[in-house]
Amino acid sequence: MSSARIPLSVVDLMPSRESDPYTRTMSDTLAFAQGVEKAGYHRYWVAEHHNSEALASSATVVVMAEVAAATSTIRVSAGGIMLPNHAPYVVAEQFGTLDAFHPGRIDLGLGRAPGTDPWTSRVLQRDAGAASSFPDEVSLVQAWLGPVQPGQHVQALPGQGSNVPIYILGSSTFGASLAAQRGLPYVFASHFAPDHLMTALDLYRTNFRASEHLDRPYAIVAANAVVADTDERARYLFTAMQQRFALLARGQMKFVPPVDDIETVWSPEEKAVVNRMLAESHVGSPTTVRDGLDDLVERTRADELMLSAETWDLGDRVRSFELLADAWGM
Template identity: 60%
Template sequence: MFLMTKTPDVNLSVLDVAPIRKNGTAAETLRETIALGRGTEEMGYHRYWIAEHHNMPAVASSATSLLIGQVAAVTSHIRVGSGGIMLPNHAPYVVAEQFGTLESLHPGRIDLGLGRARGTDPWTARALRRGETSGKDFPAQVTEVRRYLGTATPTQRVRAIPGEGTHVPLYILGSSTFGAALAAQEGLPFAFASHFAPDQPLMALEAYRDHFRPSEQLEKPHAIVGVNALVADTDREARRLFTTLQQKFLTHGRGGVEFLPPVDDMSRLWNPHEKATVSAMLRVSAVGSPHTVRTQLRDIVKRTGADELIVQTETWDFEARLRSYALLAELWAD
């Protein structure tokens, strides 16, 4: 495998939601997640983040910290983390203990990306926390996690062990100006979820940079932009493979989420309104041959000023997914 060595100004990273094929198994998907982490490290990607989702038959990324540990155990230098942990679903103290443990096992390689969306239904939220939760106290929760992972004070009665003193780097994830403002205020890196929420990235990133205050973790703003990307030998083949993700968003709009094989013609599956809705949600995407995707990604970087792109690629066939990431690494190094 080739190693990505060029384009030092903008790193490429990977976001994995661990998709489960229709009629497939979670075990199969989890094995592929581990293999993808190992493969993308060999290709030279900067970091590998795993999402958090619950009660979704087509997604296996529910126990995010466990998966991070599995990927970190089979890799040696790629950064591994959460994209992200949804704090309303968890006690900040437990999150600090889990990521303190991961950092203790894999020092200097663990990232803690934090989000405020529950990302699920009220019943699942209650099952997770045994009560009503919201994102309103997200800033206080971030502060709490940060305190547990920092240097303990002599009067601190509750300590995260492992955790305290590890200073695991925090990242704020968001799809609006709320997360941008918090990341700026706290002096943390900010990752915008353009890959499914493309409406406000420029406004949010501008606010983040304008109001950024340096911190011990970060001296200047660091903006990460989420992008859907799919690379194949030809534009036509890439567009066909991309119909798997289009169908996933289509079925989500109809009240469920299914991970389905690609089709030759999406016009049979959606009506004009659904096509417009799905296309709008996926408009921050780079799909095509290496030449096409290189041009599209450079345009995204130019428009957003991204310091880093974090790429989500979903294909029905795992080998096609690996090949897409390999072609992407190669074209980014040229």
């Protein structure tokens, strides 16, 4: 399959500038979703993060509802719901409700990470063993979104029988194994944790069991893609994201403007950490990034790419995805 026929999708972490009110972040989110829909992207997924000054994607389902209402064709999902933070029954109700409002446009990505720091994780999680119960809780969500079973006394309404598509998210081999066992599509978070990408994909494909959901593996690979008219301009825009990860290494959750020389901002140790975390980042002109993503598809045999771009200005972010869409032949 040629890269031009592989769907491109978008994951939005909702970067939030300290100087702006959250109302600006929310309006930017809707404008961004509308922009990527117009450009022809397949899905818009919003992440789940908590207690972060830099990322405003905490009330994921609420954001999804607003995005779905502001768009008309693009599929909308959580990328993902961090299941240890939520009761499976409530998740099924929420996504069944979203599907009832927007039939055929809603997906559900499920992950087992907390999406936050250890202190906030303790506040969010229902019990200390929630993460270890992830496979069982995925089964519960599947059951409450699936057909009613004989003798079933508790139903998720709306939700029951909606069969909202479920995707397993991961950055290790754990999620890959679970997705393979359940015959579910798998999304690898190589946009910030690329170390185990190839190992996880190989494990997923090798152990995949066909199901009523899929007859063959379906792998989505997440990566960063920052596109501008020139390589130099794109590298400048990318420094905003590089700085966010450098600050994260210092324990600071901030989103800051791009800089002319990133070498003046980070230490050698921070540079090494950031470069490892952002190794699957494609930055440059449309041709540069298209070629890089072509290589990513060839290396991973991805069925779909899920792309992130954290630029300081909304206009640059929308423009980045427009330029890539044109280069990709969408």
